[in-house]
Amino acid sequence: MQQKEMQDGKPRSVSVIGASGYSGAELVRLLLRHPAVEIDTLYAFSQTGKRFSDLYPSVTCDREFLRYEGEAVSDIYFLALPHGEALTIVPELVRAGKQVIDLSGDFRLKSPDEHERFYRQVKPADAWMPYAMPELSRNDIASAEAVSNPGCYATSIILGLAPLFLGKDHSVKIKSVNCTAVSGLSGAGRTSKTELSFSEMSENMRAYKVGQHQHTPEIMQALGTSASSPSFDFIFTPMIGPFTRGIYSVLSISYEGEFCKDSADELYRNFYTDAPFVRVRGSMTEVRHVAMTNYCDIHIAHGPENGRLVIVSAIDNLLKGAAGQAIQNMNIMLGLEETLGLL
């Protein structure tokens, strides 16, 4: 591959903590082809001693997984750990002056109460880092040293709703949002659960955590309200379906007020005019349209009509929903072109 370099002539060094899971592996795949950074070390607790290519032979990377023991030598750290495990590691890395992108839910919620309620885990009151969804807060990310990468469902749903809540020049009031979203099974991680075996999930679908999924407060917070005291009626039904990659969200919205003719579509297109990875589409989107890409496709599937709007939003859960968005955030934090290494 071509010589990697930054403006100062030297690529930045990157390490991934939790590199053996599906999100971690996607990070490695993307970092290997990224022109401005170089992988330093891959850490993985349960797989220590194995090589990356033992688990993911399709990616050309023979590095050995090491056990992370507190060293802080790279310029940038990605953490793709099970929830709870980043809580102690991130502050150490931040103190050591490292740039940190955490893919877990540990630092996403400002409210420790909501965190405790949805993650069933206590966290310190200051365990919060800027919520790094570039389409909503590019500037904050650019100036941050450490950020929280959004959750997969949350990315799909927030991007599908944001123009209605955060967009300008419309006077519509959202009354309720009904959200159902089907995730591919890679969303459950690299796992050995019987109920996620091929024989159980082929030709199957299953809802879970209806009204209780931990991305609920994350979505509400990003839309400017809260799960404890929401400004609109919200219900989220997550499901898993028989595919590996992708999240397909149907957002059914009731509102008061009037959109001008075509203006919901315009509202969405204007809102995302500077967002290279959000595509507001004139026809129905599908999971295969976004699989293996960092795109979020949004289509206004019904309405606005009689106070009702149905938005369909599709992402690749491992890319725009995890590793791809993390690289996008890294690009912004490093002052690089937002799309670098992602097209």
Add this chain to the structure above:
Amino acid sequence: MQQKEMQDGKPRSVSVIGASGYSGAELVRLLLRHPAVEIDTLYAFSQTGKRFSDLYPSVTCDREFLRYEGEAVSDIYFLALPHGEALTIVPELVRAGKQVIDLSGDFRLKSPDEHERFYRQVKPADAWMPYAMPELSRNDIASAEAVSNPGCYATSIILGLAPLFLGKDHSVKIKSVNCTAVSGLSGAGRTSKTELSFSEMSENMRAYKVGQHQHTPEIMQALGTSASSPSFDFIFTPMIGPFTRGIYSVLSISYEGEFCKDSADELYRNFYTDAPFVRVRGSMTEVRHVAMTNYCDIHIAHGPENGRLVIVSAIDNLLKGAAGQAIQNMNIMLGLEETLGLL
């Protein structure tokens, strides 16, 4: 197999018109093992001359498909034809004194206007036959000579909602129903469309006809209201997913009033107490729980809580959603045990 017989000692003869599609084929499979009827003739337009087992070798049936030309010699006729094709055939069979179960949408809607709007097809004002969902109108079916078998999505959704609309002893008023349902691809029939090929649909999902699906007026009619002038806010988003059999519906309901403690669950259990094929379940249902069965599984996945209720309803689209329910209706029309040949 055991000798088939009716109380008068002779099994009834049954013919299937449109026996080469997936619903028709399921009818054949079920009729072959049914103890009280015997298959007379299988009709199929496009496959005339082929044998049933050429298309469906897993079913032991070497009958040749014939072209239907107006004969009316069997006791009972099932029609599993594309929409529109039953409109002329059914009246002839009825005039000939035959018992008829039509699986198409041709005779389901009382309103020709709604039929025209949703099927984009004009039909006569009297083209209506009793809507044969046994859980709602067992007595009407028992006394009918010809009935309309419900649609697949409609079956899943109506059964998931009926206790709220038609159940007794509760004072809750339904304000809105948001419905998303994922269908397996057999719902699209035995087809040669590129967009339904394995390569396009594996690892894919796609919504379609959002807010415009032809089962909408059927659902409203069954719940005692109409699509033209609905008594509650209703929106239905159908989707297809990468599996063959099943419909998985998420029904998100907002209501006014109060359920007593546990009473939504009790309401459902009471409503279906005499329904052998509806199972109100205490834990989450999945497509695999109902695949290859005539069951409709219903689970109250969230609430009732703060005016919100989420119901999950699952069926096999080809069985409870088509051929299985048709056999169930035949059993009722013949005065047989409702479950005969279906367990």
Add this chain to the structure above:
Amino acid sequence: MQQKEMQDGKPRSVSVIGASGYSGAELVRLLLRHPAVEIDTLYAFSQTGKRFSDLYPSVTCDREFLRYEGEAVSDIYFLALPHGEALTIVPELVRAGKQVIDLSGDFRLKSPDEHERFYRQVKPADAWMPYAMPELSRNDIASAEAVSNPGCYATSIILGLAPLFLGKDHSVKIKSVNCTAVSGLSGAGRTSKTELSFSEMSENMRAYKVGQHQHTPEIMQALGTSASSPSFDFIFTPMIGPFTRGIYSVLSISYEGEFCKDSADELYRNFYTDAPFVRVRGSMTEVRHVAMTNYCDIHIAHGPENGRLVIVSAIDNLLKGAAGQAIQNMNIMLGLEETLGLL
């Protein structure tokens, strides 16, 4: 369902030991609809205390799994246990005068040496029971009190080869058999292995145990030779593919001598003339042709030509490859019609 009865007016009682795995569950599903037997007790070690319908809600059976502790009260016992576990249980049941059908590999091989080599487990020299493949040894099964049910791959492969080795009236000598077979993932059992998760196996295929699979000596023994000293060159490559049910075997055979015109086809049809579950087909077979059936479909896909013959053989691994064949054997042992409860 109709009243179950035997000729003496009372159905036989049946218990399943190891009823929670996929083969055990298929046994339960088939036994429930079998007209001549009644289920007595379901035993399952790891699932003791759960109900059958907790694991398999599509089957209407609320029985609780019990822990087997040596009781012998039913007329008939099916054992569907991991290899090795039947070695002590079967002899006790036989001593208690019970009829036993063991689905494991424990009693299939006459040679303890071959058993040890392929199962890596020592077994007593007398741990052998008649090999119950009805198409090869119906009479032996009819007179046996306890039998070994064949393995899944073995069933598909032996039935695809038997006419060449055991058929009469031909003078062809088999020189070599190359066998590749793809199994659906239910063949690996109800499992929690990461490498059998949906995300790892969707869109995937994998060979394993090439030349070393434990069904090799079983196949050779059934064909009248042995793995240690084979009368022809044999190699077997098992594979798993991204589907749940089915085994699809390609048997490529080289031979010396001449078949008469069409005689390979005739040889096969004659050999299986009394076998209700083997279908020698004139066109290509597929997994879907036999899924959910007890059929073994065989097609001569190439030749005989220039000393080469390619046979394709397809079964449902859980039915003809396990539970279906076990019921077929039970029918024979009880003097019932061979197909009872299986069509």
Add this chain to the structure above:
Amino acid sequence: MQQKEMQDGKPRSVSVIGASGYSGAELVRLLLRHPAVEIDTLYAFSQTGKRFSDLYPSVTCDREFLRYEGEAVSDIYFLALPHGEALTIVPELVRAGKQVIDLSGDFRLKSPDEHERFYRQVKPADAWMPYAMPELSRNDIASAEAVSNPGCYATSIILGLAPLFLGKDHSVKIKSVNCTAVSGLSGAGRTSKTELSFSEMSENMRAYKVGQHQHTPEIMQALGTSASSPSFDFIFTPMIGPFTRGIYSVLSISYEGEFCKDSADELYRNFYTDAPFVRVRGSMTEVRHVAMTNYCDIHIAHGPENGRLVIVSAIDNLLKGAAGQAIQNMNIMLGLEETLGLL
């Protein structure tokens, strides 16, 4: 993306004729990210007027498909057309001095007789172009102006066998090769056939053209013999399975003579020592190891032992089996690094 350039400062222009099928679309995807070429025009007969992104929204390319009418303005032409259609177009392009890579079977076989027998189509005696498998004939490709890109099955099988036939320093004589290969359904192209619909192929497998597949003479020719007068016994059974991408080949070989200890593995590793896309692996390979890559993974799964060797070979049928190998050939023809744009 970075500025594309060749050594002379200008990227080469490339057009794809037949850009709307799966292989054509993969070519487009790869060419877009290739640093040394630029796409000029996309031609597609049946899709003329549509945009590339209408069919393949996951790829960022809004070009319109044009109808090819004989123009020859680009530097390089890829043809990904149905068999037969390149026969007239390629000679015109060659006469116009263009570099041509043809992905069809039209120019692969030197023998018009074998072409006619396997493709059921007559072709001119001189309709042959160098067979462009870089691992076998890198130098010939480097000096060619127009080449035939190998077939998908052929690539997997030839690479799995070549060291035995073309490798040096061994004295083993191959007696027979039994080949079974399972292809993902994208191998059948973007199609509307009923038998390739999701509902027919999910949970299914099917063999076809046993002993008659058109890649047979291509394989024989590449191994230095011919289908008409083969130097060893060869039989090939192609199958399709329920996945989209990949070919998984099992090659069972019988031989005379002796490999030295470990020497089959050494033979393979030595033969491919300069082949960046062939990986001789010490453990079992799987389709997922090569999906979305240009790798061919080869594993000696059994033997050499008693005259028997089993080789497993896996590729992505659309990449190493079509578009990826085509780009690899283009790189060689242009004097670029062989892996450029492919890692």
